[in-house]
Amino acid sequence: DAGVIQSPRHEVTEMGQEVTLRCKPISGHNSLFWYRQTMMRGLELLIYFNNNVPIDDSGMPEDRFSAKMPNASFSTLKIQPSEPRDSAVYFCASGPGNTIYFGEGSWLTVV
Amino acid sequence: GQQLNQSPQSMFIQEGEDVSMNCTSSSIFNTWLWYKQDPGEGPVLLIALYKAGELTSNGRLTAQFGITRKDSFLNISASIPSDVGIYFCAGSFLAGTALIFGKGTTLSVSS
Numbered sequence: 001d002a003g004v005i006q007s008p009r010h011e012v013t014e015m016g017q018e019v020t021l022r023c024k025p026i027s028g029h030n031s032l033f034w035y036r037q038t039m040m041r042g043l044e045l046l047i048y049f050n051n052n053v054p055i056d057d058s059g060m061p062e063d064r065f066s067a068k069m070p071n072a073s074f075s076t077l078k079i080q081p082s083e084p085r086d087s088a089v090y091f092c093a094s095g096p097g098n099t100i101y102f103g104e105g106s107w108l109t110v111v
Numbered sequence: 112g113q114q115l116n117q118s119p120q121s122m123f124i125q126e127g128e129d130v131s132m133n134c135t136s137s138s139i140f141n142t143w144l145w146y147k148q149d150p151g152e153g154p155v156l157l158i159a160l161y162k163a164g165e166l167t168s169n170g171r172l173t174a175q176f177g178i179t180r181k182d183s184f185l186n187i188s189a190s191i192p193s194d195v196g197i198y199f200c201a202g203s204f205l206a207g208t209a210l211i212f213g214k215g216t217t218l219s220v221s222s
Contacts, residue, residue, distance in 0.1 A: 042212060042215065043199065091153055098203050102153035103153050
């Protein structure tokens with residue numbers, strides 16, 4: 001079975017550019033999560049959706065970050081404009097509830 | 112906010128030794144999960160626990176959901192080099208809420 005699929009796997013972008021990260025959850029899972037991982041802060045929840053509806057976005061750092069889930073098989077996390085401090089690994093995870101399975105991550109570097 | 116304290120932060124052991132790590136929370140949790148993360152990859156679910164006192168094994172790994180519902184431990188028996196990685200505990204204190212992650216235990220195994 002296909003796991004959570006994220007793209008791109010790696011992205012290097014210049015400060016001020018827009019970044020869009022994409023996620024395809026595991027089919028049948030009704031919950032989708034976006035996490036950010038850094039050495040300093042570990043794994044932080046950014047936002048999670050249940051049945052395509054955002055439930056908790058309190059972890060979204062600021063207005064530069066936005067996330068959408070237009071249907072059950074696709075979600076995006078957008079950063080506009082990007083800043084060097086946004087450099088991190090961004091993970092998407094999905095689950096039948098909160099037993100969740102992670103994608104391989106999108107490694108973002110903002111220079 | 113809710114916090115998870117995971118210990119130890121790192122471990123250096125010899126191949127064949129047993130390993131134990133644990134997590135404690137400031138609140139009662141109703142779900143405990145343990146993940147392993149290899150370099151460059153996303154966290155992989157090892158064991159999920161849903162009931163206080165539950166003891167679950169996955170090969171050489173054993174995890175328990177503490178009776179107080181505020182702690183969990185993970186044991187690895189007869190460690191091997193491929194056990195190297197970062198182990199994360201995660202939990203949720205309320206149905207429908209997202210997982211909170213510990214800071215991780217980095218395991219190094221020398222052969």
